[in-house]
Amino acid sequence: MDFYSAYAHGFVRTAACTVPVSVADPEANATTIIEQVRACHDEAVGLAIFPELALSGYAIDDLFLQQTLLDAVEAQLERLTGATADLLPLVVVGAPLRHRGRLYNCAVVIHRGEILGVAPKSHVPTYGEFYERRHFAPGDDQRGAWITVNGVEVPFGPDLIFTATDLPALRLHVEICEDMWVPIPPSAEAALAGATVLANLSGSPITIARAEERRRLVAGASARCCAAYVYAAAGQGESTTDLSWDGQTMIYEVGELLAEGMRFPQEAVRTIADVDVDRINHERFRLNTFDDNRRGTGTGPDDFRTIEFALDAPSGDLGLRRKVDRFPFVPNDPDRLALDCYEAYNIQVNGLEKRIQSIGTPKAVIGVSGGLDSTHALIVAAKAMDRLGRPRSDVLAYTLPGFATGDTSKSLATRLATSLGLTFEEIDIRPAARQMLADMRHPFAEGEEVYDVTFENVQAGLRYDYLFRLANHNGGLVVGTGDLSELALGWCTYGVGDQMSHYNVNAGVPKTLVQHLIRWVADHGEFEEETNEVLRAVLAQEITPELIPDVEGVKPQATQDTVGPYNLQDFTLFHMVRRGQRPSKVAFLAWHAWRDASQGEWPPGFPVDERPAYDLTQVRVWLEVFIRRFFASQFKRSALPNGPKVSAGGTMSPRGDWRMPSDASPAAWLAEMERIPDA
Numbered sequence: 001m002d003f004y005s006a007y008a009h010g011f012v013r014t015a016a017c018t019v020p021v022s023v024a025d026p027e028a029n030a031t032t033i034i035e036q037v038r039a040c041h042d043e044a045v046g047l048a049i050f051p052e053l054a055l056s057g058y059a060i061d062d063l064f065l066q067q068t069l070l071d072a073v074e075a076q077l078e079r080l081t082g083a084t085a086d087l088l089p090l091v092v093v094g095a096p097l098r099h100r101g102r103l104y105n106c107a108v109v110i111h112r113g114e115i116l117g118v119a120p121k122s123h124v125p126t127y128g129e130f131y132e133r134r135h136f137a138p139g140d141d142q143r144g145a146w147i148t149v150n151g152v153e154v155p156f157g158p159d160l161i162f163t164a165t166d167l168p169a170l171r172l173h174v175e176i177c178e179d180m181w182v183p184i185p186p187s188a189e190a191a192l193a194g195a196t197v198l199a200n201l202s203g204s205p206i207t208i209a210r211a212e213e214r215r216r217l218v219a220g221a222s223a224r225c226c227a228a229y230v231y232a233a234a235g236q237g238e239s240t241t242d243l244s245w246d247g248q249t250m251i252y253e254v255g256e257l258l259a260e261g262m263r264f265p266q267e268a269v270r271t272i273a274d275v276d277v278d279r280i281n282h283e284r285f286r287l288n289t290f291d292d293n294r295r296g297t298g299t300g301p302d303d304f305r306t307i308e309f310a311l312d313a314p315s316g317d318l319g320l321r322r323k324v325d326r327f328p329f330v331p332n333d334p335d336r337l338a339l340d341c342y343e344a345y346n347i348q349v350n351g352l353e354k355r356i357q358s359i360g361t362p363k364a365v366i367g368v369s370g371g372l373d374s375t376h377a378l379i380v381a382a383k384a385m386d387r388l389g390r391p392r393s394d395v396l397a398y399t400l401p402g403f404a405t406g407d408t409s410k411s412l413a414t415r416l417a418t419s420l421g422l423t424f425e426e427i428d429i430r431p432a433a434r435q436m437l438a439d440m441r442h443p444f445a446e447g448e449e450v451y452d453v454t455f456e457n458v459q460a461g462l463r464y465d466y467l468f469r470l471a472n473h474n475g476g477l478v479v480g481t482g483d484l485s486e487l488a489l490g491w492c493t494y495g496v497g498d499q500m501s502h503y504n505v506n507a508g509v510p511k512t513l514v515q516h517l518i519r520w521v522a523d524h525g526e527f528e529e530e531t532n533e534v535l536r537a538v539l540a541q542e543i544t545p546e547l548i549p550d551v552e553g554v555k556p557q558a559t560q561d562t563v564g565p566y567n568l569q570d571f572t573l574f575h576m577v578r579r580g581q582r583p584s585k586v587a588f589l590a591w592h593a594w595r596d597a598s599q600g601e602w603p604p605g606f607p608v609d610e611r612p613a614y615d616l617t618q619v620r621v622w623l624e625v626f627i628r629r630f631f632a633s634q635f636k637r638s639a640l641p642n643g644p645k646v647s648a649g650g651t652m653s654p655r656g657d658w659r660m661p662s663d664a665s666p667a668a669w670l671a672e673m674e675r676i677p678d679a
Contacts, residue, residue: 010278018247021237030076058203085113191225223255341520351644370409480504490633507643564622
């Protein structure tokens with residue numbers, strides 16, 4: 001495997017091209033298209049599409065019925081085919097072609113000096129500004145047909161899917177302009193038959209708001225069809241006798257915009273993105289209703305013809321022409337992040353509110369440490385009481401200092417609970433912990449500095465032992481604080497510990513999102529300013545369990561030194577668990593996302609001087625830690641308490657998004673990691 005090649009990881013570099021058109025001049029248009037195909041080749045593009053009727057021009061009216069024009073189109077099509085014989089891209093170009101006494105508006109698919117097939121436009125509009133039926137026959141009745149182009153017979157019809165034998169997840173279907181605007185587009189049927197990339201060659205004159213209409217259609221088609229949708233519209237040079245043209249180009253993948261080109265360009269535009277056809281395949285595999293829809297409609301592979309070709313993509317590091325978010329759970333756009341935080345916070349509040357109502361209006365019992373997770377759970381509980389019309393004093397907040405509890409974190413916990421008006425109490429667990437350690441004959445009880453997992457879990461377990469008994473004593477419900485990332489990594493104490501609660505409001509929230517949720521709450525007037533000041537102070541603290549006492553000359557205990565940077569581990573959690581990607585691909589994506597802190601986008605509010613970078617060696621090390629911990633910790637996730645799903649990225653609940661046996665082996669995943677170079 002060529003680890004550094006995007007093609008080796010299931011990407012296909014795709015270009016949606018618009019070019020200046022010479023009206024009714026096929027030779028000039030072919031020259032322009034050839035130039036752009038060569039430019040695409042130089043950029044390692046595997047698929048390049050051009051607008052509807054790009055060889056002739058779209059707005060030429062009755063010139064379509066001139067034999068001179070049609071002869072010139074065929075001649076230039078032959079020239080184009082020959083000129084691209086040594087070039088990489090699968091080329092899709094629009095042209096008017098004669099067939100059995102009629103003229104068809106066609107997309108011609110060319111690769112390595114050969115016309116592979118021709119897809120005619122199925123839906124030919126004659127309304128408004130469109131008069132296509134005057135010239136063109138609809139191609140929806142041409143399934144199974146063949147057409148002769150320059151003496152060579154090739155497949156012809158709307159039922160063609162072009163499949164790369166050396167990149168089998170690349171399965172292309174082509175439709176033309178109006179085909180996208182009908183209730184059941186040809187591309188929808190093609191997607192059900194297995195097409196992963198849907199291309200639209202468009203003329204589409206521009207009027208006010210039409211560009212946004214196209215975006216909605218393309219985004220919706222790619223989302224519903226669980227596919228990539230590549231769109232290229234006619235632009236500069238088309239006749240402006242009665243219309244104008246904007247040359248809109250865009251590439252969407254499963255509803256997400258990968259790239260969009262400049263509109264109203266004066267020169268050729270190549271809008272390029274690396275489409276993840278491997279991801280599309282997996283999404284369909286995961287969404288069983290996608291294939292159920294195929295069964296229900298009776299549409300399937302037998303209704304389409306497969307045209308095979310060998311792409312022969314280049315090897316080596318070609319870069320990655322798509323945005324890879326460092327934080328898949330945290331949007332970079334400020335408005336989108338604010339909306340996500342609003343929804344996440346209210347999902348949590350609503351979940352706890354309903355649970356409290358359902359079991360006899362208990363009080364909420366929470367252990368608070370001054371850290372991120374317990375802080376967020378506390379403000380969720382306080383807001384739930386507000387919504388229920390109950391006093392915040394019905395939230396019983398306990399700080400339970402152990403052998404390593406710091407003054408700062410304890411102070412923050414105290415200030416937060418006090419500012420919110422909660423019932424607050426401190427219970428020192430050290431006497432009980434010493435007694436338990438002594439009863440166990442642990443070396444610490446004899447004065448030795450032995451800070452092992454037993455020493456840590458005695459404290460963690462006692463805290464929750466107290467909380468559950470306090471809930472019994474006060475008619476309460478223990479609100480869990482552990483987050484999604486900790487559950488994935490098994491960074492929680494099983495049983496009577498932070499793995500357990502009566503209801504865990506943070507179960508669906510990844511660690512990298514928690515800080516943004518707290519910041520959003522502080523900035524959006526959910527509580528009084530005194531509380532907001534404490535929340536901002538909590539955000540500035542190091543993530544630590546505070547279970548091992550500090551030793552002079554030794555770095556204080558830090559969670560991420562053990563389980564890895566949450567930046568990387570949440571990245572892996574999303575791509576491996578939610579998207580089912582192989583470890584080598586996760587590493588490839590992480591390397592591109594994280595290797596240079598100065599490149600790419602960061603979420604709002606992320607301090608510039610705290611932006612880390614990770615090289616491939618670090619990515620590999622922490623990826624292995626994730627895999628080993630993830631598999632070893634499933635028994636903890638199999639016994640999780642209830643808690644609301646928050647992110648589309650998923651949850652670890654055995655009743656929700658994630659089910660796996662507790663004794664599964666990570667061997668296959670660790671073996672697949674051997675594809676990652678040591679760098």
